[in-house]
Structure formats: C-alpha cells, structure tokens
C-alpha cells in the first residue's frame with residue numbers, strides 16, 4: 001500500500017491456485033456452484049477476501065461482484081477484513097458454556113493480547129472470536145487455532161497452546 | 167464405543183465398533199473389517215429391492231426428524247431420465263450433537279459405502295457430502311478416504327467394475343448452522359446464500375440443481391451397509407421398546423456427566439441408565455436438574471420425565487420431548503436454566519437466516535427479554551410475553567429454526583418456573599427505587 005492509492009491487485013488465480021480452481025469445475029454442473037470452494041481458495045491463499053478478490057472471483061465464475069459479495073457475507077467463516085496471523089475460534093454455546101467456556105474465552109483474549117473479542121493483537125499475531133457450537137460439545141472447551149481443532153482446553157492450558165503459534 | 171471411552175458392556179456397537187482404531191480409517195483396514203462387501207451385494211440388487219430392505223429394517227432418519235429412510239428413498243422418481251442427486255448432511259451444528267463427527271473421523275469408508283448404496287437405490291450418479299467448515303479433521307479424513315476409494319476403483323465411472331457411475335464430491339460449508347436444513351444446504355451447494363426454500367416442491371421432485379434429490383444424515387447413511395450385510399430382519403430386531411424405533415442410535419452426551427462422549431445404544435435403552443451407568447452419572451455431590459435429549463431444538467426434560475423414559479422416538483415424545491439428533495445435554499443442580507435458555511436463544515438469533523419476520527424478530531426479542539431478566543430488570547409479565555412470542559414463532563415460518571428457539575423457552579418456563587421466579591426476584595435495587 002502506498003500513500004497515494006493502492007498497489008495493483010495481484011491475481012490470486014494463477015499457477016497452483018488456478019489449477020485447483022479448474023479442478024473444481026467438473027465436480028458441479030454449473031460455475032456458480034464453485035463459488036464457496038473458490039472463496040475458500042482465496043482465503044487459503046491470501047488470508048482474507050478483499051474487494052479485489054471478490055471482483056476476480058466474479059469474473060472467473062461469470063457472476064457479478066455484488067452477487068459474490070451477497071453470498072460472501074452470508075457465511076461467517078470467510079474473513080471480510082484482514083485478521084491476525086493466527087485466527088482463534090472458541091465455542092461458548094450452552095453445553096460448553098456450562099463447562100467453563102467463558103473462562104477459556106476470557107483467558108484467550110487476555111493472553112493473546114487482543115484485549116477484546118474480535119480484535120487483533122497489536123503485534124498482529126492473534127485474532128480471537130467467540131463462535132457458536134463447534135460440534136465437539138463432549139470435549140469442552142473446543143477451540144480452533146487456524147485449521148487445528150483442539151479439544152478440552154482449560155484456562156490453564158492457554159499460555160502453552162498460544163506459545164505453539166509464533 | 168463410548169468414544170473416547172472403551173465400549174461399555176451395555177452398548178450395542180454397530181457403527182461405533184471401530185471408533186478409536188486408526189487402521190479402520192484406511193481402505194485396507196476397512197476391507198479387513200468387512201468393508202465394501204455390502205456395496206458389492208447392493209450392486210447385484212435391483213434398486214427397488216435395496217429400498218425394500220431399508221424400509222423393512224425400520225431405519226429412520228438420524229438427523230433430527232426421524233423420517234423413515236426407505237420411504238424417503240421411495241419418493242424418488244423412476245425412469246424419468248433426469249439426473250438424481252444424494253446429499254449427505256454432515257453439517258452437524260446442533261448444540262449438543264457431536265456424533266457424525268466421530269463417524270467421519272473413525273469410519274470414513276462406512277459413510278462412503280453407505281452413500282454409494284443409497285445412490286444405487288435412488289439412482290443418483292453423484293453425492294455431495296456437505297461438511298461444516300469448522301470440521302477440519304473430519305474433512306481431511308474424508309478427503310483422504312475418498313481419494314483412496316477412487317484409487318481402488320470403488321468409486322468412479324465404473325464403480326467396482328459394475329458399469330455404474332458412483333461419484334462423490336465433498337463440499338465444505340463456511341459457518342452457518344442453517345445450512346444443515348436440507349433446502350438451505352442445496353442452496354449452499356449451488357453457490358447461493360443458505361436460505362431455506364419454501365416447500366413444496368419437495369426435494370424428491372425438485373431439489374439440488376432443480377433435480378430429484380434425497381438428503382440424509384451421516385449416521386443414517388453409515389447404518390445402511392450393516393443392514394444390507396446382515397439383513398433387515400436383524401436390524402428390525404434391534405429394539406428394546408417400540409417396533410417403530412429399530413436399530414442402534416449414537417447418542418452424544420455432554421454437559422455435567424462424569425464421562426461425556428458418544429455412546430451407541432439399542433433404541434429403547436433406558437435414558438436413566440444411559441446417564442448414570444454409561445456416562446457415570448453426575449459429578450460428586452451434584453444431582454440431576456435437567457436434560458435436553460435431542461440437540462438444543464427439543465423441549466427440556468425434568469428428572470421425573472427422565473426417570474422411566476426409554477431412549478427412542480416414541481418414548482421420549484411420551485415423556486415430554488423428542489429424540490431429535492441424539493445430542494444429549496445434561497445439566498446438574500448448579501445450572502441456572504434462565505441463563506442457559508438465554509444462551510440457546512442467542513444461538514438461534516445468531517443463526518437465523520432472517521428471511522421470515524417471526525423468526526428474525528422473535529429470536530432476537532426472546533434473547534433480549536431473557537438478557538433483561540438476567541440483568542435484574544425483568545417483570546413478571548415478561549413470562550407471558552415470552553410465551554406469546556414463542557407461540558408466534560411456532561409453525562409460522564419457512565423452516566423450523568424458529569420453532570427450535572421456542573422449544574427450550576416454552577418448556578423451560580413451564581417445567582422450571584422456580585428458576586424464572588428466582589431470576590425475577592433478583593431485581594436490582596436501583597430499578598426497585600424507580601418503581
């Protein structure tokens with residue numbers, strides 16, 4: 001980013017990522033159905049889905065940017081803004097909540113330096129958010145750090161877990 | 167297996183017998199355990215005979231509604247010349263439910279085999295397996311198993327040399343509970359927002375991509391290979407109670423029990439024994455206060471209702487709730503029901519797709535009123551207001567998410583009135599002064 005305007009958009013769908021996109025087409029009868037997997041590819045490659053990415057996806061799939069944005073915003077797991085280097089999701093729905101999940105969430109926010117749920121730590125290392133049921137209610141508290149699904153997290157385990165994600 | 171605990175002698179491990187065994191995840195390991203024999207057998211059967219077998223087994227949907235599986239399959243048209251689709255519902259997002267996850271993590275080939283047999287029965291070339299985005303491990307395990315099944319020639323344009331096409335695609339969700347609703351799932355696969363569709367048309371007429379479609383839950387499909395292998399009569403004979411509740415059911419138990427986990431019982435198994443024997447009962451010094459037996463969308467049960475309740479479709483209805491998904495939430499006497507019900511209402515408010523007014527407004531207002539009560543600013547009339555709201559939210563919307571939010575509220579107010587009264591009497595002094 002320069003002081004006057006933005007750097008030009010570097011295409012996401014090139015090389016490997018383009019090959020992955022093209023491998024998806026035969027799996028569906030139309031291009032629109034490739035939208036969710038295409039957005040996953042974008043997020044994998046760039047960490048979030050920017051306006052430029054929305055335009056690029058739209059162009060690839062013969063959709064309009066506003067259509068893509070409409071779908072994008074329905075799904076909570078796509079990041080519409082940049083997030084920390086490590087993205088932490090902690091379940092606080094009832095079954096986990098009654099087994100101490102709120103203490104785990106609080107400890108994660110404190111130790112990560114995020115200060116608040118949804119905020120990114122000043123060093124850009126972590127973002128912590130609260131999410132609804134992660135489908136692992138018998139192992140309170142489950143959390144996701146990036147793609148790592150970690151069960152039975154207690155406040156005591158938090159510092160050691162965070163240390164694994166530099 | 168009461169995963170992660172060893173199999174309890176009173177369990178009936180059919181689906182769960184290989185949980186916890188890493189080797190069962192591989193193609194070779196699965197074949198060593200008798201895998202893919204049922205598919206070979208089904209390839210030699212007429213589609214209608216597969217459907218007849220599943221009908222005779224009494225298998226009912228394990229995703230929540232309990233609809234007879236064979237009957238659902240029989241709704242699919244025959245010889246219509248259209249492409250047919252199977253959707254496998256692996257969205258598992260109902261609070262308290264974590265059993266499909268174990269099926270996918272430990273026995274991915276059981277699910278692939280079940281999907282393949284269902285495809286033969288409903289004459290579908292393709293299955294879309296819709297896995298919720300947060301299930302990173304099950305997603306990778308399933309991807310690996312699917313790649314193996316293709317490499318071994320089990321799947322593909324000429325599945326097991328049968329001349330039949332059996333293809334499967336894993337479609338990853340991206341965080342939306344509502345996509346577990348069958349028509350929302352179809353929209354999500356089609357690259358749309360996950361809004362449920364108005365029915366009719368029903369999926370068997372016009373579903374995914376506008377074509378005849380059947381949707382089944384992971385556990386339902388994973389139960390099919392055993393039925394084909396061992397016969398409908400064997401499966402139908404597995405019941406401790408009603409002839410309408412046959413087979414085994416995975417029950418995932420969470421909350422305040424000593425050994426939470428996924429247990430497999432024969433339907434009709436006493437709920438009390440499930441909680442006290444299999445799960446080890448309450449923590450020391452605690453007593454049972456409430457049970458939500460079938461995922462958060464069903465009414466809450468009292469200990470009295472649990473006492474003589476058989477764990478099956480009819481039995482739980484007779485004792486004040488529903489079997490639902492089999493996600494059981496157990497609460498002990500340390501629990502404030504008002505707070506837990508508020509948390510559930512907040513869940514539904516967060517997950518409402520917002521296209522129906524009664525659901526969008528109702529879930530949000532229910533949450534707000536409960537939050538207000540918990541903040542010490544409640545009024546006695548709030549209880550009537552909540553009941554009235556719940557009434558407006560039941561049976562009046564496109565899907566039943568709205569009804570699901572009302573279920574714990576209504577049952578909570580009726581059965582756990584003392585918690586609400588205690589909450590209302592904790593009025594903040596400042597507010598008192600203001601009256």
Ligand SMILES: Cc1cc2nc3c(=O)[nH]c(=O)nc-3n(C[C@H](O)[C@H](O)[C@H](O)COP(=O)(O)O)c2cc1C
Pocket residue numbers: 226227228229230231232233255256257258259260343344345346347348349381382383384386387565566567
């Ligand atoms: C709001 C809502 C969420 C649902 N979530 C799920 C789910 O996560 N998994 C599931 O199998 N069924 C879910 N269902 C039920 C499905 O719509 C459908 O009935 C089921 O997948 C059919 O499969 P079965 O007949 O094998 O049970 C949900 C229904 C509603 C209304």
Ligand code: SF4
Pocket residue numbers: 344361362517518519520521522523525526563564565566567568
């Ligand atoms: S009931 Fe709620 S979740 Fe279901 S379609 Fe209506 S608004 Fe959407």
Ligand code: FES
Pocket residue numbers: 091092093094095096097132133134135136137138142261262263
């Ligand atoms: S409630 Fe936390 S994982 Fe289900």
